[in-house]
Amino acid sequence: MAAIDQTPEGGAGRAPTTRFSVTQDQRRILYAIAAAIVLFAAGGLIRPGFASLKSVEAVLTVACFVGIVAAGQTFVILIGGIDLSVPWTLNAGAILMMSSAASSNARMPLALALTLGMGAVVGLCNGIGIAMFGVPAVVMTLAMNGMLEGLTLGLSGGLTCPTCAAYAPSVLQAVAHGSVLGVPAILWLWLAIILVATFVLSFTIFGRATYAIGNNSRASFLAGINVTRTTIILYVLSGTFSSLAGIMLLGFGGQASLGIGDPYLFQSIAAAVIGGVYIAGGRGHYIGAVAGAVSLVALVSVLMALNMPEYGRSITYGVIILLLLLLYGRESSEG
Amino acid sequence: MSNAAVAARRNRWSHGLGQNAGFALALVLLAASIVVYCAIYFIAQRRLPGGFELTTTVNNTMPLVFAGVGQAIVVITRGIDLSIGGVIDLTNAIAALYLGDSLLSMAGCSLLVLLVGAACGLFNGLLVTYGRVQPILVTLATLAIFQGLAIRVLPSPGGQVPSEFTAVFANIEAPWSLVYIAIVIGFWFCFRRTSLGVGLYAIGNDELAAQAHAVNVIRTRVAAYVLSGVFAAVAGLFMAASSTSGDALTGNGYTLRSIVAVVLGGVNLFGGRGTPVGAIVGAFISVMIVNILFFAQIDPLYQSFFEGLFLVVAVLASGGVGHFIRARA
Amino acid sequence: MQALIGASLSASFGEVHALVGENGAGKSTLIKALGGRLRPDSGAIEIKEERVSFARPEDAHAYGVRTVFQELTLLPWMTVAENLLIGREPRGPFGLIRRRRTEQEAEALLASLGVEHIDPLALVEDLSLAERQVIEIVRAINARPEILLLDEPTSSLVEREVKWLFREIRKLRDANTCIIFTSHRWNEIRDIADRITVFRGGRHVGTFIEIEESDAVTLMTGRRVEALYPALPPLASDEPALAVNKLTGRRVNDVSFVLKRGELLGVGGLAGHGHRELFFQLFGAERTTSGTISVNGRQVRLKNPRDGIRHGVGLALVPEDRKAEGLLLAVSVRNNLSLSIMRRISHGGVLRFGFERRLAQAIVTRLKVRTPSLGHPVGALSGGNQQKVLIGRWLLAEPRILLLYDITRGVDVATKRELYELIVHLAAQGHSILFYSSDAEELARLSHRVLVMREGRIAAELEEPDITAERVVAAALKDTVDE
Numbered sequence A: 001m002a003a004i005d006q007t008p009e010g011g012a013g014r015a016p017t018t019r020f021s022v023t024q025d026q027r028r029i030l031y032a033i034a035a036a037i038v039l040f041a042a043g044g045l046i047r048p049g050f051a052s053l054k055s056v057e058a059v060l061t062v063a064c065f066v067g068i069v070a071a072g073q074t075f076v077i078l079i080g081g082i083d084l085s086v087p088w089t090l091n092a093g094a095i096l097m098m099s100s101a102a103s104s105n106a107r108m109p110l111a112l113a114l115t116l117g118m119g120a121v122v123g124l125c126n127g128i129g130i131a132m133f134g135v136p137a138v139v140m141t142l143a144m145n146g147m148l149e150g151l152t153l154g155l156s157g158g159l160t161c162p163t164c165a166a167y168a169p170s171v172l173q174a175v176a177h178g179s180v181l182g183v184p185a186i187l188w189l190w191l192a193i194i195l196v197a198t199f200v201l202s203f204t205i206f207g208r209a210t211y212a213i214g215n216n217s218r219a220s221f222l223a224g225i226n227v228t229r230t231t232i233i234l235y236v237l238s239g240t241f242s243s244l245a246g247i248m249l250l251g252f253g254g255q256a257s258l259g260i261g262d263p264y265l266f267q268s269i270a271a272a273v274i275g276g277v278y279i280a281g282g283r284g285h286y287i288g289a290v291a292g293a294v295s296l297v298a299l300v301s302v303l304m305a306l307n308m309p310e311y312g313r314s315i316t317y318g319v320i321i322l323l324l325l326l327l328y329g330r331e332s333s334e335g
Numbered sequence B: 001m002s003n004a005a006v007a008a009r010r011n012r013w014s015h016g017l018g019q020n021a022g023f024a025l026a027l028v029l030l031a032a033s034i035v036v037y038c039a040i041y042f043i044a045q046r047r048l049p050g051g052f053e054l055t056t057t058v059n060n061t062m063p064l065v066f067a068g069v070g071q072a073i074v075v076i077t078r079g080i081d082l083s084i085g086g087v088i089d090l091t092n093a094i095a096a097l098y099l100g101d102s103l104l105s106m107a108g109c110s111l112l113v114l115l116v117g118a119a120c121g122l123f124n125g126l127l128v129t130y131g132r133v134q135p136i137l138v139t140l141a142t143l144a145i146f147q148g149l150a151i152r153v154l155p156s157p158g159g160q161v162p163s164e165f166t167a168v169f170a171n172i173e174a175p176w177s178l179v180y181i182a183i184v185i186g187f188w189f190c191f192r193r194t195s196l197g198v199g200l201y202a203i204g205n206d207e208l209a210a211q212a213h214a215v216n217v218i219r220t221r222v223a224a225y226v227l228s229g230v231f232a233a234v235a236g237l238f239m240a241a242s243s244t245s246g247d248a249l250t251g252n253g254y255t256l257r258s259i260v261a262v263v264l265g266g267v268n269l270f271g272g273r274g275t276p277v278g279a280i281v282g283a284f285i286s287v288m289i290v291n292i293l294f295f296a297q298i299d300p301l302y303q304s305f306f307e308g309l310f311l312v313v314a315v316l317a318s319g320g321v322g323h324f325i326r327a328r329a
Numbered sequence C: 001m002q003a004l005i006g007a008s009l010s011a012s013f014g015e016v017h018a019l020v021g022e023n024g025a026g027k028s029t030l031i032k033a034l035g036g037r038l039r040p041d042s043g044a045i046e047i048k049e050e051r052v053s054f055a056r057p058e059d060a061h062a063y064g065v066r067t068v069f070q071e072l073t074l075l076p077w078m079t080v081a082e083n084l085l086i087g088r089e090p091r092g093p094f095g096l097i098r099r100r101r102t103e104q105e106a107e108a109l110l111a112s113l114g115v116e117h118i119d120p121l122a123l124v125e126d127l128s129l130a131e132r133q134v135i136e137i138v139r140a141i142n143a144r145p146e147i148l149l150l151d152e153p154t155s156s157l158v159e160r161e162v163k164w165l166f167r168e169i170r171k172l173r174d175a176n177t178c179i180i181f182t183s184h185r186w187n188e189i190r191d192i193a194d195r196i197t198v199f200r201g202g203r204h205v206g207t208f209i210e211i212e213e214s215d216a217v218t219l220m221t222g223r224r225v226e227a228l229y230p231a232l233p234p235l236a237s238d239e240p241a242l243a244v245n246k247l248t249g250r251r252v253n254d255v256s257f258v259l260k261r262g263e264l265l266g267v268g269g270l271a272g273h274g275h276r277e278l279f280f281q282l283f284g285a286e287r288t289t290s291g292t293i294s295v296n297g298r299q300v301r302l303k304n305p306r307d308g309i310r311h312g313v314g315l316a317l318v319p320e321d322r323k324a325e326g327l328l329l330a331v332s333v334r335n336n337l338s339l340s341i342m343r344r345i346s347h348g349g350v351l352r353f354g355f356e357r358r359l360a361q362a363i364v365t366r367l368k369v370r371t372p373s374l375g376h377p378v379g380a381l382s383g384g385n386q387q388k389v390l391i392g393r394w395l396l397a398e399p400r401i402l403l404l405y406d407i408t409r410g411v412d413v414a415t416k417r418e419l420y421e422l423i424v425h426l427a428a429q430g431h432s433i434l435f436y437s438s439d440a441e442e443l444a445r446l447s448h449r450v451l452v453m454r455e456g457r458i459a460a461e462l463e464e465p466d467i468t469a470e471r472v473v474a475a476a477l478k479d480t481v482d483e
Helices: A024-046 A053-078 A086-101 A108-132 A137-155 A170-177 A185-203 A205-215 A217-222 A227-253 A262-274 A286-305 A310-334 B012-019 B021-045 B051-076 B084-098 B103-129 B135-153 B163-169 B177-191 B195-205 B207-212 B217-243 B254-264 B276-295 B300-327 C027-035 C057-062 C080-085 C099-112 C129-142 C159-174 C186-192 C213-221 C275-283 C305-309 C322-326 C333-337 C353-367 C383-396 C413-428 C440-446 C469-477
Strands: C015-020 C045-047 C050-052 C065-068 C147-151 C178-182 C195-200 C203-208 C240-249 C252-260 C264-268 C288-295 C298-300 C315-318 C401-405 C432-436 C449-454 C457-463
Touching (some): A024 A053, A024 A286, A024 A310, A053 A086, A053 A185, A053 A262, A053 A286, A086 A262, A108 A137, A108 A227, A137 B254, A137 B300, A170 A185, A185 A205, A185 A227, A185 A286, A205 A217, A205 A227, A205 C333, A217 A227, A217 C322, A262 A286, A262 A310, A286 A310, A310 B135, B021 B276, B051 B177, B051 B195, B084 B103, B084 B217, B084 B254, B103 B135, B103 B163, B103 B217, B177 B276, B195 B207, B254 B276, B254 B300, C015 C159, C015 C186, C027 C057, C027 C065, C080 C099, C099 C129, C129 C147, C129 C159, C159 C178, C159 C186, C186 C213, C195 C213, C203 C213, C240 C275, C252 C288, C252 C457, C264 C275, C264 C413, C264 C469, C275 C305, C275 C401, C305 C315, C315 C383, C322 C383, C333 C353, C333 C383, C353 C383, C383 C413, C413 C440
Parallel strands (some): C065 C147, C147 C178, C315 C401, C401 C432
Antiparallel strands (some): C045 C050, C195 C203, C240 C252
């Protein structure tokens, strides 16, 4: 059940009546941005130079990967679903890219198409199972994740296949590490994704349909919206974004290994939720998830700057997320 | 409107079957998987699996049994507990460190472990009820917290579990652990018949309606998470017993595996339906599948693939069969 | 509480007191306050001359007050027995509930009240709406209340069950229970009520021992009955807009009829007899197993609502439950309005906000929707205005044929009047309207013809000048009375 408060269009956030008042959904995005700023400032105090341009750029670069995965995750959460197949779609993407390109720049376009296609197919399977067969999203994407893990491990022989130790093609590495106009190329890619996602969610029929389904799928169906098709497309997008993140990680790291996708599940969901996307669907925006991703990565960086051991980071991470969730929870009950 | 004539009553068994279709299907799946397992074992080893195989299988499954039961209890209330893996990590670490050789030490440490599990569950429960945060998000965050605590307690694998402890909980001579399963079933039989037990189902069906029937929603929900924490702690103890040492990362896979056990056991993820005994069946089904894959000499690297495939097929089949039974009503 | 303004009511033990008024007059709100589900902003409730205050239904229980609310509080995936006895199950050793004994007690309870036909082992989910309402009533009676409140208890019941209910109510009254119930059905009220209180606009208007229906309606609506309903336009043509032939589907059995252009075709019948399913099937929202549907002479295959909404076909459905099936409550008025015409207000998939706003504003003005702004979330509007937004959405889709399902339910009198005028105006403009109403009077007054459904079939067709509320009800009930 959605809380009734001043939301204008399905969460996209235009101010209601007065010029300067802000809706609750917009407020959450601002909180996430504020959190990021506070973290950078705090980090700058703890370790001088943390808030410098170079350092901020580094954080943004790491956050970019979370952000790419979070794009797909946001789409899916908006209709009330979730994508637990992120870890191994990402991993499979990285490995597939690596072995099909086999360090050759010439084969890159083919490898790219193949890998993104794989991600799309994974999403298609998820979408069909969820939208057409009524399998709960948690179960379907979980099962898909397992199947990908098995296929990846099996087909690559535990990463012992001939092309599995290959380095990423130099073009890919250049893209991952290079800069355009002084800004890392990878951030330009993220910016492009942000623009496209924002446009789709706020300005297109597809975006409206997404919010409608997330609010009430039965009413959307009766109003003539193709719920099945929209759902499937959203999962296809999520799968594609996950494999894209895998490709970029490959370029960034040079080689693919096992388990690189695992942290992204929690982080993509946390980024979205911190950014104000409702886990039950229907409200929120990708911009919030972007701010959430930056905050999360900034948080980890601050904790590392504090020389906090890994277990401490894990605990602090969880505590801070809980605090933010409690804050949001209290707000919506007052609304 | 209902028929003018008094409708011919369907008997108890017919009702029971229709309403517990998921559980019935789970039992069928278990039976089928055992048969397949025996067949493949026979082909591979030229004899039927014996006491040793039974004992190892049961001992290996015990942690998942308890994790599954805990998860099922929470799922019935329309929640989910992703922190089960973290609780297992934590309790396993504590057990490995502090289980001493004396009986007092073993009993005391076990009690401590159960209390820790209960505390974790209480934490989850309070956040979900008073904090009004969705269970999936709360337990995602507490998973990170409990995992962190586990690593703090036991930074690297180690610790020593006394052999007497193992003899009690993971006896390698004979499948004594089946007794514990009987105890769990007995516990559930009683708990199902308490107000709290009925309350679990009520809030999973319709929270508002439950409230209208004087079900204390807050207390019931918190109780569900506390129980989940306790059962996860027990799983951690069994884990310590069978692996004889501790590892703070060992429980990580159990969150998702407990969900698989719950789903295979016919418990509905949307709450209000199913029984934790089904999760016990589901746990054994998952282990049977692994065994079948092993003896069928399927490359172990592909194991996850088949597990995932089986999960989807089982859910689809269960949905289809349940539909069929109720449509015939 | 906005719904009630200085409402007052006094009822005695050993009395059956009826509360009547239009939708939105405050009857349900009063019952909720008395039953402990709502806290009044001001005023007092006194039971046996003791002032009481209820925070939850349990508080009311403590004073011997039991309520059967309109929204049933049954647990769908639990059995009838479990629902009946929850909180009061028979216990055995160690305080554990005895399941088999619970079933037996439930069976005995049902038998003692003459409701043997409901199986205590059945899941509530598998019961019909009427059976569920009966169970809810049985549960309240079983608690042996001193004061029993019933909010629209007969809305889903058929004749036989209504007779059963009144038998039980009389028994309770003779045992000195105070019974307060709300109803729309005048013949029932006449049958059983000892006193009648009329509400209008959240206020108490009068209490009577006896009152004529027409006087009551005048009191309830504040105007004479005749003025409530606009005059029907004459039927312009005989041209069929919608032709249905031997349509069969879930709960729909071999239905055939024709809807003419500009016609107001009413559908009557009791809950559960197939009209709800018929409407969904005509719209393409539910599958049919056989039969054909033709629009403007051309046969159409409707696999989903989109097929029906398309310009070539031009169907629109305003469903029964506007909150669950119609509106997106957290979404703005404007976005709700444009939901079905997004293709029309966009260019290559991109929405044209200016155009959207103009269309939305135009329809809001035309229907006189009261909302602070177009951006306001629809869930914050009143029931009547919400209904207008839903209808507005469909009007924007420019349909030829409108399927309206009980659109005046839960709507205040003033809005009802506006909706009646709108419907009649649409018919005069050439739209063809098939509409269902649970209010037989409304059905009779607004239709050129009435089809009455019973058990999935068209049991009767009423034409002028024989269309009266009594005939509609009679046709719906015929032959279901006794077995």
